[in-house]
Amino acid sequence: MITSTVKKYALIFTGSTSLALGIVGVFVPVLPTTPFLLLTSFCYLRSSKSLYDWVVNHRILGSFIYNYMNYAAVKRGTKIGSLIFLWITLGISMAVLPNLHLRILLFVIGVGVSIHLLTLKTLNQGDISKYL
Numbered sequence: 001m002i003t004s005t006v007k008k009y010a011l012i013f014t015g016s017t018s019l020a021l022g023i024v025g026v027f028v029p030v031l032p033t034t035p036f037l038l039l040t041s042f043c044y045l046r047s048s049k050s051l052y053d054w055v056v057n058h059r060i061l062g063s064f065i066y067n068y069m070n071y072a073a074v075k076r077g078t079k080i081g082s083l084i085f086l087w088i089t090l091g092i093s094m095a096v097l098p099n100l101h102l103r104i105l106l107f108v109i110g111v112g113v114s115i116h117l118l119t120l121k122t123l124n125q126g127d128i129s130k131y132l
Helices: 002-027 034-045 049-056 061-071 076-096 100-119 125-131
Strands: 073-075 121-123
Touching: 002 034, 002 049, 002 061, 034 049, 034 061, 049 061, 061 073, 061 121, 073 076, 076 100, 076 121
Parallel strands: 073 121
Antiparallel strands: none
């Protein structure tokens, strides 16, 4: 009984930490949002039904989880906005950094994140309606 209680609270802690990182990832282009939110939903599903229901039904965060889990895709606007925000913030960061190696590292990370985003399926509004 004690081990199940410890496991429950460890999963809630891990899920909450992952949720915080996922929210930060919305604003920091190099930090991925969807994987952290998927980890959050996994942890909450196994520890707290009310927390799981809250995160998957959240009006902003829930759509990331729902679209990825049900369609393995990202909305077109999310993909475009992510790429624009990624390169604007990376461009500013690279411009102010004095170290060439760090600029190259940021560029390589940006290319990797861009490739990942571009290889995800694009979910159009018409695609959503045919599944409803």
